[in-house]
Amino acid sequence: MFRRLTKTFSRPKLCYLIKNNNLGGSFSNYRSIVPLSTTNLALKDEKVTVTFVLNDGKSLETQAKIGDTLLDVVVNNDLNIEGYGACEGTLTCSTCHVILKQEDYDRLPEEPSDEERDMLDLAYGLTDTSRLGCQITLTKDLDGLVIQVPETINDARS
Amino acid sequence: MTLKVVKAVRRTISSACKKNLQVCIVGAGPAGFYAAMHLSKNVQNVNLDIIEKLPVPFGLIRYGVAPDHPEVKNVINQFTKVAKQPNVNFYGNISLGKDIHLRQLREHYDAVLLTYGAEKDRLLGIENEDAQNVISARNFVGWYNGHPSEQNLKIDLSSKTAAILGQGNVALDVARILYTPIDDLRKTDITECALSSLAESKVRELYLVGRRGPLQVAFTIKELREQLNLKNCQTVWRENDFDNIEDTVPHLPRPRKRLTELMLKSFKQGNVLDDCSKYKIFKPIFFRSPKKFLINTDKQVTGVLLACNKLHGDNWVTQKCLATDDTEILNCGLVFRSIGYTSVQADNELSFDNGVVPNDKGCVLDDNSEDKLAKLYVAGWLGTGPVGVILHTMGNAFQVAKVMCDDLKNVKHDKRDGFSAISRIMNSDQIVDWNGWERINKYEIEQGQSKGKPREKICNVNKMIEVAKCNDMLIE
Ligand SMILES: Cc1cc2nc3c(=O)[nH]c(=O)nc-3n(C[C@H](O)[C@H](O)[C@H](O)COP(=O)(O)OP(=O)(O)OC[C@H]3O[C@@H](n4cnc5c(N)ncnc54)[C@H](O)[C@@H]3O)c2cc1C
Ligand code: FES
Numbered sequence: 001m002f003r004r005l006t007k008t009f010s011r012p013k014l015c016y017l018i019k020n021n022n023l024g025g026s027f028s029n030y031r032s033i034v035p036l037s038t039t040n041l042a043l044k045d046e047k048v049t050v051t052f053v054l055n056d057g058k059s060l061e062t063q064a065k066i067g068d069t070l071l072d073v074v075v076n077n078d079l080n081i082e083g084y085g086a087c088e089g090t091l092t093c094s095t096c097h098v099i100l101k102q103e104d105y106d107r108l109p110e111e112p113s114d115e116e117r118d119m120l121d122l123a124y125g126l127t128d129t130s131r132l133g134c135q136i137t138l139t140k141d142l143d144g145l146v147i148q149v150p151e152t153i154n155d156a157r158s
Numbered sequence: 159m160t161l162k163v164v165k166a167v168r169r170t171i172s173s174a175c176k177k178n179l180q181v182c183i184v185g186a187g188p189a190g191f192y193a194a195m196h197l198s199k200n201v202q203n204v205n206l207d208i209i210e211k212l213p214v215p216f217g218l219i220r221y222g223v224a225p226d227h228p229e230v231k232n233v234i235n236q237f238t239k240v241a242k243q244p245n246v247n248f249y250g251n252i253s254l255g256k257d258i259h260l261r262q263l264r265e266h267y268d269a270v271l272l273t274y275g276a277e278k279d280r281l282l283g284i285e286n287e288d289a290q291n292v293i294s295a296r297n298f299v300g301w302y303n304g305h306p307s308e309q310n311l312k313i314d315l316s317s318k319t320a321a322i323l324g325q326g327n328v329a330l331d332v333a334r335i336l337y338t339p340i341d342d343l344r345k346t347d348i349t350e351c352a353l354s355s356l357a358e359s360k361v362r363e364l365y366l367v368g369r370r371g372p373l374q375v376a377f378t379i380k381e382l383r384e385q386l387n388l389k390n391c392q393t394v395w396r397e398n399d400f401d402n403i404e405d406t407v408p409h410l411p412r413p414r415k416r417l418t419e420l421m422l423k424s425f426k427q428g429n430v431l432d433d434c435s436k437y438k439i440f441k442p443i444f445f446r447s448p449k450k451f452l453i454n455t456d457k458q459v460t461g462v463l464l465a466c467n468k469l470h471g472d473n474w475v476t477q478k479c480l481a482t483d484d485t486e487i488l489n490c491g492l493v494f495r496s497i498g499y500t501s502v503q504a505d506n507e508l509s510f511d512n513g514v515v516p517n518d519k520g521c522v523l524d525d526n527s528e529d530k531l532a533k534l535y536v537a538g539w540l541g542t543g544p545v546g547v548i549l550h551t552m553g554n555a556f557q558v559a560k561v562m563c564d565d566l567k568n569v570k571h572d573k574r575d576g577f578s579a580i581s582r583i584m585n586s587d588q589i590v591d592w593n594g595w596e597r598i599n600k601y602e603i604e605q606g607q608s609k610g611k612p613r614e615k616i617c618n619v620n621k622m623i624e625v626a627k628c629n630d631m632l633i634e
């Protein structure tokens with residue numbers, strides 16, 4: 001299912017890329033281009049709280065719209081997570097890697113697709129409860145979600 | 159008011175108040191941009207100048223990443239945001255070692271970061287490697303992606319059988335571009351010249367030759383899955399190549415395990431080739447090292463002599479491959495060499511060893527460092543060697559930028575004047591700035607539109623400069 005989603009997303013994004021390259025715009029108009037699931041229209045004002053815990057220990061707590069992906073949340077709220085979401089949710093970069101608590105991981109409505117697992121396999125510090133933030137859609141249920149953003153470097157290598 | 163004026167004004171204002179730190183980054187690929195992203199956010203009063211050999215930015219994002227993977231290139235949007243910050247400048251068409259020397263940069267900046275990548279192909283060092291139609295994969299990739307230095311590539315695609323030596327992601331990129339239906343490629347930003355050559359390609363049997371076994375392949379699972387799913391293509395594995403592999407699978411770490419399982423699944427599905435003429439055939443083969451290229455009297459390649467290898471050792475990570483006395487001949491009229499890259503020593507005052515700049519967490523280990531010279535750093539493929547995807551290059555660039563942030567707090571020498579000094583040293587008429595790139599970008603997108611392509615790249619440096627300098631085209 002996610003695969004199909006990604007596919008339908010990639011075309012408008014392409015236009016976005018072209019437009020953006022030209023004008024060199026910012027991420028602020030990103031949201032209007034990404035079509036959100038239409039079933040969420042009725043819920044559009046409902047918000048949940050999510051907290052990103054960064055690898056330097058800093059926490060970023062924010063209000064997020066139900067129906068948004070974690071990537072949308074980072075982009076729309078201008079959260080300062082360096083390099084996050086390089087491919088803009090098209091499942092080709094793994095920079096949106098997050099680690100969840102086991103119980104949160106278990107209660108996500110969708111299991112990761114093969115394509116998501118393929119990308120996760122590239123990430124440093126992969127765990128059994130790792131996911132890609134661009135593939136997690138917020139539901140009401142997930143209010144209070146705490147998300148750990150892992151280190152992007154492999155210290156063993158350096 | 160143009161961006162340039164705004165930037166100039168802001169610069170004057172800020173330099174009037176405080177000492178501005180001047181940092182130069184050499185190479186506008188992912189490593190350079192990611193480092194700039196971190197430095198511009200985390201160092202106060204810093205001015206960052208990104209110097210690039212080509213008139214256009216983005217390095218391998220533009221000239222490496224395959225044209226049928228436009229999503230990967232979305233990262234350009236983040237880089238564009240970095241370049242548009244008032245304290246970041248792009249100066250294209252300046253080559254380190256040619257237009258400007260390392261010493262000059264180190265005299266006029268507070269810190270210099272080298273991120274100029276690894277552009278040279280590694281050679282096999284075997285007989286007849288210079289035969290016609292033995293093609294470097296990197297040259298081929300540069301050619302179809304419109305790199306100005308690769309546009310004279312001589313390639314003959316009229317042979318039915320071809321071989322790719324090497325089993326990394328670039329090897330799979332080459333395979334996929336050769337086998338993707340031409341009408342799908344027409345919708346990408348692949349060059350017109352490459353399109354017309356590929357449209358005539360007769361290749362229907364393509365080998366992917368690996369030195370070691372299925373457990374040691376260097377490509378990643380996403381790329382393999384894509385290759386296996388390619389329309390009109392059948393993958394045929396060799397019968398004995400997977401002996402004993404299945405028993406090892408449960409003991410592998412997750413990424414290697416999933417990759418191996420995917421190969422095994424494809425292997426077990428077997429090859430139900432009902433109608434051979436319908437399919438192009440993809441044949442990964444293992445345990446073979448090229449010993450020499452076979453040629454005809456015109457010095458064209460006609461095949462590869464392969465040594466048969468055996469793996470020694472129990473652990474798949476440390477297994478060594480040794481050649482046996484057995485050999486095999488692979489007849490083919492086209493060979494791609496895709497066994498990796500190496501960097502070049504761009505400036506003779508740069509320490510250089512084994513294809514990389516020796517460094518400790520990005521600090522260049524050089525002994526002739528004089529006090530008055532700026533500290534020297536290296537990030538990306540030039541420092542790590544040519545391995546890893548953008549994600550890994552990003553991690554490395556951030557790490558090096560962090561080290562630089564700390565060091566920049568303790569800069570001792572006098573104020574440096576950065577690019578204003580550099581532009582006095584060299585002919586600044588040739589420089590293409592960010593506005594120039596935006597003109598090129600706009601032009602390329604326009605040229606692509608009529609063909610239904612995202613862009614048609616300009617493949618010639620002079621033309622790039624001409625478009626960049628075209629003043630009457632205003633950027634809205
Ligand atoms: C063919 C190919 C395909 C790839 N595809 C993918 C992919 O799909 N996804 C992915 O995640 N990763 C991919 N990668 C890996 C990715 O491209 C690298 O991780 C990354 O580009 C390395 O960044 P870099 O900045 O170190 O080098 P580069 O990207 O090579 O940037 C170096 C820059 O320095 C410039 N330069 C060179 N010499 C000089 C000089 N003397 N003076 C000034 N400037 C100079 C170059 O022109 C270039 O712009 C691919 C790599 C290759 C080779
Ligand atoms: S944003 Fe690139 S994989 Fe999620």
